[in-house]
Amino acid sequence: MTDEGKTPPTWGSEAKGLANRFALGSGVAVTFLLFGLIVVPALLRERRPLARPPSDQPAAASVGWLDQAEAPASKGRDLPPVDPATVMTASPQLLARGEMLFKQNCSSCHGNSGQGNGPAAGTLNPRPRNFAQPADWKRGFHVTDIFTTISTGIKGTGMAAFDFIRPADRMALVHYVRSLGGFDHGAEDAKALEALANQFRSTGFHIPNRIPVSLAITKLVQEQTTVPALQLPPPGDKSAAAELLRFAIVDPSRAARTVAATANHDDRTAVARAWAAGAPDNGFTPAVAGLDAAEWSEIVRALVGTKEEARQP
Amino acid sequence: MSSATFAVLGLFSDAHKIVDAANQIRPRKLGRLEAYTPYPVHGLHRAIGLAPSRLGRLVMLMGVIGAGLALLFEWWVSAVDYPLVTSGKALFSWQAFVPVMFEVTVLFATFTAGLAMLFALNKLPFFGHPVLHSKAIKGITRDKLALSIEATSEAFDAEAARQALLDNGAESVEIVPVPAWDRPLSLVGLLRTIAAIVAACLVAGVGLFAAEKLIPILPPMIHMHEQPKLNAFQGSAFFADGRGMRPAVAGTVARGHLPPAFATPEEAAALLSNPLPLTQSIAERGHKVFGDHCAICHGLVGDGVPLLSRAYGGKPGNFLSNEIRARPDGHYFGVLMLGKNAMPSYAADLDENDRWAAVHYIRILQRAQNAKDEDLR
Numbered sequence: 001m002t003d004e005g006k007t008p009p010t011w012g013s014e015a016k017g018l019a020n021r022f023a024l025g026s027g028v029a030v031t032f033l034l035f036g037l038i039v040v041p042a043l044l045r046e047r048r049p050l051a052r053p054p055s056d057q058p059a060a061a062s063v064g065w066l067d068q069a070e071a072p073a074s075k076g077r078d079l080p081p082v083d084p085a086t087v088m089t090a091s092p093q094l095l096a097r098g099e100m101l102f103k104q105n106c107s108s109c110h111g112n113s114g115q116g117n118g119p120a121a122g123t124l125n126p127r128p129r130n131f132a133q134p135a136d137w138k139r140g141f142h143v144t145d146i147f148t149t150i151s152t153g154i155k156g157t158g159m160a161a162f163d164f165i166r167p168a169d170r171m172a173l174v175h176y177v178r179s180l181g182g183f184d185h186g187a188e189d190a191k192a193l194e195a196l197a198n199q200f201r202s203t204g205f206h207i208p209n210r211i212p213v214s215l216a217i218t219k220l221v222q223e224q225t226t227v228p229a230l231q232l233p234p235p236g237d238k239s240a241a242a243e244l245l246r247f248a249i250v251d252p253s254r255a256a257r258t259v260a261a262t263a264n265h266d267d268r269t270a271v272a273r274a275w276a277a278g279a280p281d282n283g284f285t286p287a288v289a290g291l292d293a294a295e296w297s298e299i300v301r302a303l304v305g306t307k308e309e310a311r312q313p
Numbered sequence: 314m315s316s317a318t319f320a321v322l323g324l325f326s327d328a329h330k331i332v333d334a335a336n337q338i339r340p341r342k343l344g345r346l347e348a349y350t351p352y353p354v355h356g357l358h359r360a361i362g363l364a365p366s367r368l369g370r371l372v373m374l375m376g377v378i379g380a381g382l383a384l385l386f387e388w389w390v391s392a393v394d395y396p397l398v399t400s401g402k403a404l405f406s407w408q409a410f411v412p413v414m415f416e417v418t419v420l421f422a423t424f425t426a427g428l429a430m431l432f433a434l435n436k437l438p439f440f441g442h443p444v445l446h447s448k449a450i451k452g453i454t455r456d457k458l459a460l461s462i463e464a465t466s467e468a469f470d471a472e473a474a475r476q477a478l479l480d481n482g483a484e485s486v487e488i489v490p491v492p493a494w495d496r497p498l499s500l501v502g503l504l505r506t507i508a509a510i511v512a513a514c515l516v517a518g519v520g521l522f523a524a525e526k527l528i529p530i531l532p533p534m535i536h537m538h539e540q541p542k543l544n545a546f547q548g549s550a551f552f553a554d555g556r557g558m559r560p561a562v563a564g565t566v567a568r569g570h571l572p573p574a575f576a577t578p579e580e581a582a583a584l585l586s587n588p589l590p591l592t593q594s595i596a597e598r599g600h601k602v603f604g605d606h607c608a609i610c611h612g613l614v615g616d617g618v619p620l621l622s623r624a625y626g627g628k629p630g631n632f633l634s635n636e637i638r639a640r641p642d643g644h645y646f647g648v649l650m651l652g653k654n655a656m657p658s659y660a661a662d663l664d665e666n667d668r669w670a671a672v673h674y675i676r677i678l679q680r681a682q683n684a685k686d687e688d689l690r
Contacts, residue, residue: 108627
């Protein structure tokens with residue numbers, strides 16, 4: 001390279017150089033401002049803890065908790081019994097509360113006006129009860145009947161037990177449900193009413209202890225009873241029973257849990273069916289479904305039998 | 314001297330003479346020898362001391378590396394990262410990897426050959442060789458043979474080189490200077506280059522588009538535009554039922570998936586027990602499954618208060634009610650698989666282990682909301 005190609009600086013090249021320096025300087029300044037005013041403060045704020053660690057404060061302090069599942073532990077308490085006079089007969093307050101609870105818990109199936117036509121009613125078989133008509137009530141429509149139905153549900157139908165609602169609130173629902181049907185509900189059974197009133201007089205409602213889910217995981221993992229894996233017969237054992245066991249069990253540790261869960265069963269055919277039903281996740285090969293009764297009884301005797309022998313000291 | 318010397322060219326007419334001259338001059342180490350001839354001259358490459366090319370060894374090396382990398386990659390993909398048994402073969406079936414290894418070997422080797430030759434060995438780009446600007450170039454491209462002694466350092470003695478060439482039979486000698494136009498890239502030149510590339514892309518794109526649209530596509534050059542086929546879920550008059558897709562034969566069972574051995578959740582409750590031992594990782598798996606699939610309706614703590622409260626009309630089950638807490642594990646499994654009331658089946662979304670992990674997690678939620686007294690300590 002030679003120096004011949006160089007030209008003396010001109011006004012234009014000076015201006016270009018100045019503009020370049022100005023652009024570079026402002027770029028650096030913008031970068032510093034971005035980091036100084038936005039990125040660094042944001043990072044500092046990130047480091048500040050957002051939530052307090054779980055504590056043993058009562059549940060009242062957990063209002064507005066970010067993660068419902070990690071709310072602090074709270075001790076359970078017993079709500080006192082209520083005076084039957086306040087709940088056994090309908091009152092405007094009870095009906096208003098009943099209407100609110102009905103909208104929350106019932107209307108999705110039974111419909112807003114209780115005609116059994118809520119949005120989820122179509123998926124249910126049998127269809128939800130129409131409260132406006134007196135026909136076909138499974139348990140009857142007396143106060144005590146409806147209270148029982150709300151408390152325990154109806155087996156074989158979509159009606160679940162709403163036992164998590166407080167009894168006094170269930171009574172509000174009972175009165176509201178009865179108010180939805182304009183028909184004559186007939187005379188009440190005085191004896192059953194009195195028994196229900198006594199129940200209100202004597203027992204309150206228990207709100208259980210609550211702990212964070214992470215603590216519940218720790219507790220349940222600790223309480224987990226470990227089941228030792230099944231000892232399969234060694235490969236050298238060529239007896240028919242040994243071959244059968246080695247064929248039937250694909251995962252000895254899972255099979256051990258399955259055997260332990262069903263060991264108290266008396267009926268060996270039922271046990272066999274249960275083991276086949278859960279295969280292969282329960283440690284048995286799916287092919288056990290094809291075994292005949294004699295082979296099954298052989299396997300069940302080998303597994304449950306060895307268990308019983310192991311129990312004896 | 315106003316400018317540095319690039320090389321000293323000596324012109325010859327006779328191929329024997331240039332080879333002899335090169336053999337004489339080479340031991341004197343005046344500079345790097347180079348020859349420019351209109352046709353190949355046997356022995357000249359040896360006379361100017363041209364070493365055998367390193368390209369072959371380089372290509373060999375990169376080819377072997379390519380084969381090794383391909384083997385490593387295929388082993389990692391099919392035996393480590395995504396182990397999938399194919400046709401009952403072992404996960405690491407090297408025979409099946411050979412075609413890909415071959416391809417990658419060729420890829421590495423050819424790219425090495427091309428790029429290394431151009432950029433590493435030939436030292437391109439080199440815009441405008443100074444010899445092209447010499448007076449002798451006309452002779453070189455016709456009937457003259459040129460031996461050039463190139464300057465390799467500041468101490469290059471052009472006069473000695475000139476004398477050496479004349480002494481060894483050169484007919485004429487020319488001193489080629491370093492060209493003066495060797496200047497750095499300018500902004501205008503850069504912008505012009507970019508503009509030219511953009512213009513070339515535009516012209517090519519518009520041209521291709523126009524060609525696709527205007528030039529008729531006729532058989533046999535139909536560019537795969539016509540393919541007799543049925544897309545998924547497309548109707549077809551060929552079959553009696555009017556469907557293009559064929560339904561599976563009745564009773565078909567997917568490999569590894571047994572149909573459930575129960576018809577109702579109650580039956581599942583009687584038959585099944587949770588085969589997964591509850592560990593921290595299973596609990597986390599259950600948390601994930603529950604959070605992804607269940608919590609939107611059953612609530613984060615399983616209390617049946619949906620996260621999508623009013624958008625969805627149903628009243629989801631409350632896992633904390635005494636009735637549901639009393640149900641055995643198998644019941645939950647059965648409901649997950651068969652659905653219940655307004656709840657659909659999750660058999661297609663969750664495999665067996667996920668379902669059992671979710672059952673564990675429901676039990677955890679129930680414990681958290683119905684804790685024992687000693688849990689509070």
